Amino acid sequence: MTKMEHHLHLPVIDKDWWRGAVIYQIYPRSFQDSNGDGIGDLIGITQRMSYIASLGVDAIWISPFFTSPMKDFGYDVSDYCDVDPMFGTLADFDLLVESAHQYGLKVMIDLVLSHTSDQHPWFTESKSGKSNPKSDWYVWADPKPDGTPPNNWLSIFGGPAWQWHPGREQYYLHNFLVEQPDLNFHNREVQDALLAATRFWLDRGVDGFRLDTINFYFADKQLRDNPPLPPEKRNATIAPSVNPYNHQLHLHSKNQPENIEFLKRFRALLDEYPAAACVGEVGDAQRGLELLGQYTSGPEMVHMCYAFEFLSKSPLTSTRIAEVFAELDRVGKDGWPCWAFSNHDVIRHASRWELSPQAQRLFATLIACLRGSICLYQGEELGLPEADVPFEALQDPYGITFWPEFKGRDGCRTPMVWEASNQNGGFSDGTPWLPVSHEHLGRSVAAQDADPGAILHHYRRAIAFRKDHPALVKGAQIGLEAQADVLHFTREHDGETLFCAFNLSDTPSQHDMPAGDWRTIAQELGGATPSADFKLHLGPWQVCIAVKQD
Known part of the structure; x- marks a missing residue:
């Protein structure tokens, strides 16, 4: 066969596969445990690939599985280029990608670029003094003359966003846990290192990325105070209402204009590959749709983003949906949204909006018909309600801090239920890291597969219907x-x-x-x-x- 003949037989690559795609989110700790330690793993995901494919989705997004002390369950990364032993090995990941591709599924992984673990070697070096090569890789600042933090910025997980380090006699910024120091994106070397980690996974066969907290990458160089937010403008879509984080307009601690240039660099890297794509998480209660529009408008920017409008506690009425799309048309008409009703950070929408079984089916059909791409969260297709996790079983530091007014995120992170023959729902032979909800057992995959009237089949029909009608996918x-x-x-x-x-x-x-x-x-x-x-x-x-x- 000549080179020309060989070229003619190459499969056609759809660089636009992400536009209108249905992406299935997997929270790996809770999907399938393959070795009996009570924690889901990469081999477990591979074992369940045929089920994922049976849903008719286009891609999977896997929440972080990188090496981590697990203070925030993988969103505190200590090595961007390896798998935490809890989840398996790089070889296990390679097998997962190969299996997904055999089923025609794209693989997207969760990149946490705005911060690392305090146990990352970069931070170990940075905190050792003010003159080492990585001294400026994180956001360090001198105290005010009275010893207090350099400004009024707050952490989403409660308290100030600054932590004192006696070795450097400086504060470092942490928008999340104390153990999650923020990287300094104003340093070009930091950007280069993160892009190199991104390339590592692209070279390993990954098809794309979900970008955690995409609007948090840069902080104001001058570290100016955030202004107060009037009570009537506060909402709890990003942080619970009991969190004083809602009392500020986060004008300087995130959403910085310099972010645009880095996102262009990120997109240029993805464009080196045949069909790599990404979806960004825009975490902002006031400007979410505006940033979504900015970050996705044009071929130099990221492919798609999601804001929190459909993840909020406010009931999703017809009027509310119309308002969201009207605002999106105003601030991001040329952008591309990605919608989700549930994910690993919010109360499952069946409970959050108190939906009847009939209403749950309508919302499944609705999201399949809206313009944009879709993220479905594991168990959503089973109609799972929020699990009731008692305080003594809580793992989430967010919930432990704000209990009982806010119970944290464990209620949506409990293990997937595959079959009802044991109390662990077929998730694990050991003791699960979070208890399996007894209320979930009757909604297992096996039970619903055997019931033609189950909501699982409705999700499959809704996804298939969407795929059968290009107007719903890309129109x-x-x-x-x-x-x-x-x-x-x-x-x-x-x-x-x-x-x-x-x-x-x-x-x-x-x-x-x-x-x-x-x-x-x-x-x-x-x-x-x-x-x-x-x-x-x-x-x-x-x-x-x-x-x-x-």
């Missing part, structure tokens, strides 16, 4: 409006036009179909059919999807 979204409790919009792409209407309430609703010749589809998702007079009668939590006829 434009037109005329999104809320009329009372009904949210409706049109999706268009490549000659296909779909009308979508959702009744987000417990009461029936009547709605006019738009002008034109429409054929209703999505009956497998419980879709309604208009009456002869083109009136659409939506039952409680019912959807109607129709395709426009030529």
